[in-house]
Amino acid sequence: MKLRDIAHSRSGDKGNISNISVIAFDEADYPFLAEHVTAARVAAHFDGIVTGTVTRYELPALGALNFVLTGALGGGVTRSLALDAHGKGMSSALLDLELPDLELPAPDRHPNNQNGGERP
Template structure:
């Protein structure tokens, strides 16, 4: 199953850093998100697109995870030549992550 079947996401940016909040539709799915969607797995999913560290923050009271990805926007909004300088499409790309069957 794709991650998008149990969660939605929002993306923000600051300079060359992208932040993706991943929120479970149903709080009962949060433990699965916390177990399956690790910083390492997110890094593997994005590959060379993210050149820096990825830090995961857990927000269980909201059923959410927040991923802060450094060096992810080609230098940042004012320096990057990429089409999506704010990285807004990164949240959609994360939702394509394939989850193992439970």
């Protein structure tokens, strides 16, 4: 299952730092996200792109995780020659992170799941 099946993201960037929030569609999935979307997994997912640290902040009241990735934008948005190295592109890439399957109790549980709740 992909992270995008149970969460969406928001992001931003400043200088050479990307900030990505991962927000569960259903707050009941937050413990699953907290267990499986770790700073180490995010760093491994962006291996070769992020040259600095990945720090995770937990926001359980919002059902969200926030990641701060230093050394993530090739020296900064205005200095990088990479195509779309901004935070928004990185948040979309993070949603491709593979996770273990999660049982869905109802087909319409996650509004952005285009497969009627079924896993691809």
